[in-house]
Amino acid sequence: QKEVEQDPGPLSVPEGAIVSLNCTYSNSAFQYFMWYRQYSRKGPELLMYTYSSGNKEDGRFTAQVDKSSKYISLFIRDSQPSDSATYLCALIIQGAQKLVFGQGTRLTINP
């Protein structure tokens, strides 16, 4: 079993739709949760960063962490074609030096 599971998609939705991206994980020691966005042939860029359970909102993006279920989500409201990218979840354990990435979900927003 992988430490972090993420559906690779592809996921295709119309412009303006609400998008939900998800990851599950197996190790309850994960405490920091990140979402990276990666455009084609580019490096990942940090989009959202959360610690422990709860919600964090930044503009059209909301990151949600449910530690009891070992489940994290990224919601994109009013999705735009410029949101088309691969979204990677990344988790890290307190005291560890290595991020554990999900496989990434390829998202396409259709005009």
Add this chain to the structure above:
Amino acid sequence: DAMVIQNPRYQVTQFGKPVTLSCSQTLNHNVMYWYQQKSSQAPKLLFHYYDKDFNNEADTPDNFQSRRPNTSFCFLDIRSPGLGDAAMYLCATSRDVGAGEKLFFGSGTQLSVL
């Protein structure tokens, strides 16, 4: 302004011919990482430097080496590239190590092996 710069963006090499990828940073971060990312896969950490201290991942092949001559620069050397080494190579930096640190990635070097 680019903060983590990788050169070249695209590199083509021949099977078995040594190749070097470079990374520079303007953030003055202590830590520099090299990741390998194959198509539709998660980035895989190869190794990282904390200042001058080299930290190799247990499953990184000996074919991969790294050098960090100063704070700003880090190099990835592939001594004898195989077809399976074709991938995107990502350099990243962070101010320090630890769970609270954020990574900043470069745009990557896409390596092709012929």
